[in-house]
Amino acid sequence: MDKSLKSNTFALGACYYPEHWPESLWEKDFRRMKEIGFSVVRLAEFAWSIFEPKEGEFSFDFFDRVIDLAHSFGIQVILGTPTATPPAWLTSKYPEVLNVSQEGVPYQHGQRRHYNYNAPIYLELCARIATKMAEHYKDHPAVIGWQIDNELNCEMNVFYSEADHQAFRSWLKNKYGSLTELNQLWGTVFWNQSYTEWSQVHLTRPTVSDSPNPHQALDEKRFFSDSAIAFAKNQVDIIRKLAPNQWITTNGLFGHLDSHKLADECLDFISYDSYPQFSSIYPDKGPNPLLDRKWSWNLSVARSISSNFCIMEQQSGPGGWVNRMDMPAPKPGQLRLWTYQSIAHGVDMLLYFRWRTAAFGTEIYWHGIHNYDNRKNRRVLEAEQVGKELEMIGEEIVGSKYQADVAIVKDYDNEWDGELDRWYGPFNSQSEMAWFKVLQRRHIPVDALFLTKSSTVEDLLKYKLLVYPHSAVMPEEKANLLKDYVNRGGKIVFGCRTGYKDNSGHCYLTPMPGPVAELCGVIVDDFTMIGPNEAPPKISILGVEEHQEIIAESFNDILHVESDQTEVLGTYKNAYYDGQPALVKNTFGNGDVYYYGAVFNQEIVNLLVDRMQINSPASDLLKLPEDVELSIRKHMDTEKALIYLLNYSKDPKEITLKKPIKEKLTGQTLNGNITMEGYGVMILEG
Template sequence: MKKLVAADRFELGVCYYPEHWPEEMWEDDYRRMVETGFTIVRMGEFAWSIFEPEEGVYQFELFDLAIDLAYRHGLKVVLGTPTATPPAWLTERYPEVLNVTYEGVTLQHGMRRHYNYSSPKYRELCARIAAQLAAHYGNHPGVTGWQIDNELNCEISEFYSESDHKSFRKWLQDKYGSLEKLNEAWGAVFWNQSYTNWSQVFLPRPTPVPRQPNPHQALDEKRFISDNTISFAKNQADIIRAAAPDQWVTTNGLFGHLDSHQMSDELLDFFSYDSYPQFSSIHTDPGERNPLGDRSWSLSLSVVRSISPNFCIMEQQSGPGGWVNRMDMPSPKPGQMRLWTYQSIAHGADMVLYFRWRTATMGNEIYWHGLNDYHNQPNRRVREAARIGQELAASGQEIIGTRAEATVAILRDYDNEWDGEYDVWHGPFMWQSNKEWFKALQRQHIPSDIVYLGGATTVEELARYQVLVYPHPAIMTDETAVLLDEYVQQGGKLIFGCRTGYKDKRGHCYMRPFPGAARQLCGVTVEEFTVVKGTRRPTFISWTEAPEALTGADAFNDILHVEEDSVEVMATYASDYYKGKPAVTRNLRGKGEVWYYGAVFNEEAATRIIGALNLRSPAEHWLELPSEVELQIRQGESASLTFLLNYSEEPAVISLKEQRTDLLTGESISGTYSMEGFGVLVLK
């Protein structure tokens, strides 16, 4: 049975690195942490050479002192296995553990994550250090849980060492059983790529056209990396569970080429995430219209919630962020750190640790600021954290265990994400449409979930939602189509975008009219299609209910042909040679309906469909909100909590038709109320 994120109280804490600071500073640090309202600290994830200064020689004195002292101050400790940073003695003695780039360059000691998951020697050494740590701290009353490694697949998520090629070959042998089946799956007859011996099979390697591998090989590569990463983490999880059965196990991050849902289901008590909302602000596409900025981080948090409904934030942004030469994020304005903390909580966090207690004075992260600055003097970020600590000490018990509520879900799956990294004919579209749908729902205060479809997904899981949006699932099996049809027949509303359903699980195109496996669901076929670029000028869509209200038909156009009498044309193309042809259709099927949108979604089009579906905010009957305020609901057995988050620096005026109490202050609120800039309310 999985352990809870927080059982008795909301856990608020901070990341701390005792090896970075003189021992005489620890006592004061811990004292001030407790005064700030912290209950938990994370440490140890980068300290391998301290635990094992030379092979087979282990020393625990430094962390014994640090953990014992934290425990005496009433602080719980999360201990990381230090395998993200193999020490210099290890990589010098066993260079085969090092990762290798696509081009064949060996990555050397000097940063972090310079190892590969496949090396038998590295796995052996990781198992050994994990076993030593678990045996030593598995019964320590101050150690509450474990973080495996750190940010698996961060920095780099491709692996081309000799061990990786061998492991990939073995993975393929287990998957396909024979070269005949491998050649069929990879379409190897094309360009004469057929294999006659397993020794000829490798991960993708440099080709005459750079980064141009067989697309089916590239898809299997991503599947292999995910399975291999999970296998690497499992070695440590199994060791820790055997030696420390009363302590929980998690890992942090949300990075590429890793099925985090499978990993969490099989290995972890709950998932952990590192939340840095300013990443979304500084990396916004300059051409994007009406961006959400740091509010768009809620989309990432929705993904985390799909893995673990209640989760831990192992690193919450607390200051300006950046390495010496990259990621130069500005300082949060007064109130923003609190806003971002409650953003994480609104989406399901029952534990939040800030990164970090004090800004490092050396290394690549000297500009990745923590709560305390180098000078260690009081500052506004520490005061803001103390305010949050006081609030959660009083109200956190009512928050933990409640779960986010939504009636709309955006569907994703790993096969399409991984295939879409290489296939530009559908991959970029998914990310745009996800973002645009999320923006449209956010601005109308309609909470939404992210749901990842997999082989174990049931119709009961999908039936919780009134509406499912599955923007561009190029890969769709007949089994998935049957599952989605069950959902629709029972009354669900399903929305597809262009490029739906035309590939099988191998990434081969069906020899069927598009949308392939989804044809019966949609009741239409694709008469013709085109990318919208170059000589193909941007096109527009005219909606039947409001012909004058044109919206852009972005990036790709499927020209539709109605096949069933149950299909209604909701919009047509308003320009180009296919003017007047169906662009958006709705098929009434069973008790439900299936929409097909022939382009890549934008916010305006998503808003039109939301209106046609008569979707409304769940708080519409008692609450009026301006667009800059996010609404998120967490529901428990006996309580419903409505989180309101103002992402504007300016006050936001809201109107309550019914009286509510702010959980954080105890204040009763009704009528017109002005939220402060970057303000937060938790209404019950």
């Protein structure tokens, strides 16, 4: 099923908090929204006490006035269920709803997301507030959809209350059926951890050396995810029944949550909160950081769930809480640039966070498009420019799909198992970024592709190349899917530490890379971590000049060729395994598989992209500098396309158009050498 936002027009708007402002401002706000091209607001995701000031006493008068006024200005409304911030009367009376640290310390009222997903009374009270709201607003002409909670698993993605321990036991009983099976698949015979009663089984707790059972820890993360999904579904089922004509989404992509399963089981589409300035406090590692451009990868992950989706919160100003996350202000042009960054990656509805900066509370420095003074500043003017542009071309954008022939493959089991496992987990983000940086700067669009239980070979065959860097957890069924893809003409690139664990995280008792050894045409003869006090070896690429030798970073698989179809492309140098294969290409059926025995860096990625002759799809039309991102969205029924060019540099950049092309935002036909302004945006007719 296509879990995507379906709309005929592009909706632009803002997150709005009428409870923070005098009512005298509301009418002025909605009038100004309409003037600058806004058509939608999100309301109420933190307003439980306004709807239910005392237990069992409900009031809708406040938000009725807000929503009716919005409707009078033609502004549509997305309502948040307010369950991310349970009120003080609730946490005081029912302390069992509070989340608890792994050490057993309850988190107290006073921030947000301080609850757990499994306390029966909390599920009951959340269901009741969702029921009351849906009953009241199901027929309101302004209300178009619902956001469940807010940013599930944000701030806190581990849960250790007594309710969670009890729910974990029930989850395990359902999964394993017996303690005998659980003991076997958790490997509890190791260090004498075997369980004889279900009451002995818990979520991970503090241990000596902070090293829990890795198989228990993997199941724990699967349980956290299922708990969050069940929590959302508790509300979704109610709203679906009571308000079938209003869509349902939720926002965020946070840890220990299978967002693909969440969408499949609960949502009409996913929504994402895009804050490119997080790159200033969480920069990508390695040389040549992408900074705010790295957010295009996050948007690709959101797009892997819903090809057309909503940005529920788009950064519009400097950001930060009172005590952390001090992000600088967007430079002139960046608000517009980031807006089109989201649109280029599949967004058909976008709301800025927020309309006006809060004058009180933790987020007084998380600025919106308006400052405290409510005057028309440069950010408002940029948003107004975007509003006018989208009024002009929005209908041409909606429904078109991002185009990519290359995908970086991910899955939740490797993500979660790799959090604890230092023998491969940290390599994934390093290799992902090496590939993404190179593809971005070579103007080769790329998707994120999550392999799930429902993935089919047709899903994979959409791509000419799959990059699956360090897929340690490789069940037989996944390996068979990849074999089918390659046999039918696909290309895959693997990195070190591939294929040596089963679905429970046990190591196979076979040569690595386990179930994909035949696919790769090699087995791993030897392997080593590169220690902190030793220099990594180099790889001599056969047929390539000496000065282009590649450093084999972090970990080395020493390979042994097993197939006549396998070609050695590179060998190790300056190590005890001098001359042994490090990079191979195997022909399997109608396709090819590359196995690289180390962690990817940009040098080896560039070499592989050259060797595989992966080129930009716009190379016949454009010549672009590295600082400019290329994205293409196409309407599959008409083949009409829009080519997005985004300049992430503050400096003007020259692009070359190889034939006359119409630029949609200005209406001009361009040709030859053109200068893009710093932080500039161009949309070309494809």
